Amino acid sequence: MQEFDHIQSLWQSHSVEVKISSEEMLVQAKKEVNGVRTRSLLNILGMLLSFTAIAALLVFFPFNSWTTLAGLGVIIVSIAVYTIILYLDYRIIARNDFTEHPNAFLSNLKIYQLNKFNLYNRLYWIYAIALSFGFILYFYEMLDNMEVWIQISIVAFTIFWMFLCATILRKAYMKREKERIDLLIEKFERISEQFKEQ
Template sequence: MKDFDHLMSVWQGQPAKTQLSVDEVLKQVKKGIRGITGKLYWGIVGMIAITAYTFVVLFFFTFKYWQTYVGIGVILMTMLLYLSLIVRHYRILHKRDHTVNPTEYLKSLKEYQKQRATLAGWFYYIFVMLISVGLSLYLVELLAHSSPVKKYTIYGLTVAWILFLTFYLKRRIFRSEEEKLNLLIDRLQRLENQFEG
């Protein structure tokens, strides 16, 4: 009888499967998406400002070397490509209302997650490489009459900055967003499973 009582107390002590509150999950999802879209929005605003400045430099400043024009052109095209990608990502998250059709919303979140994973993968490295090439070509004229010490110092700092962006900052930026997105998708899937099961 002691064993039975012990088994009953263990069984009753097991946590019951908690039912998720629809309102609470939707509030959390809305808040999480608002945070991600807010970052994307300010990224778009910043990229538009930098792209406009680069456009002005390319077309309204005069340079001696053709490499400078090519470098600035490469930087401008790379920024326009990146701008188009983040605008597309912003639209994916911002255009859908999660209360109208949660299943479609979950699909759009998964689509966004897949596209961001692609961006975090190969495209980020291509982006950094193209910006580096453009910056290197631009610096040829900028540093043409500088001392070798100044040239090596600026090129060294530029390479260090690019390595920092590539190997440290990239992981932090994309990992944080990926964790938030995984949490939101998990909550929506659990909610969906709750109503199916």
């Protein structure tokens, strides 16, 4: 047993330093940065599609109640504001070329990470409350024309979906995004250190 402990202590004390050139690390970082940028663009595109679909609903369908129009208006404004925030965050990481200015990109990446944290913690709840309020106003006229069991089903599904998005899906997305950005920040810090050594 003492031999095993001795071997284990030798193994733990032995550290292998893996040196990756800054060029190789930049190639890896480029793939990850492009992935972050692509996901950000896809989020913006999804929000724009939602905005367009709801605006089309507002324009092309006649509604009798002012509550329906107000509800759709609240939803459209919420989506527009959230889309603008997503676009401003996207511009932070798309602003400069990280291969030419890794230190500037690193500081922008840290700002982007902080903005994402604020977006999915504080601002998300404002967005969710505004959407919920908009749906309540929208459903006021829509549900009045339906049978009771359909009304209950739609309201229950909407509450379930909002709860699912606000808890499980949001937290899973935040965790994945934080891990990706943390890894990217770590790589750019190592790249910056390697440039200092050269």
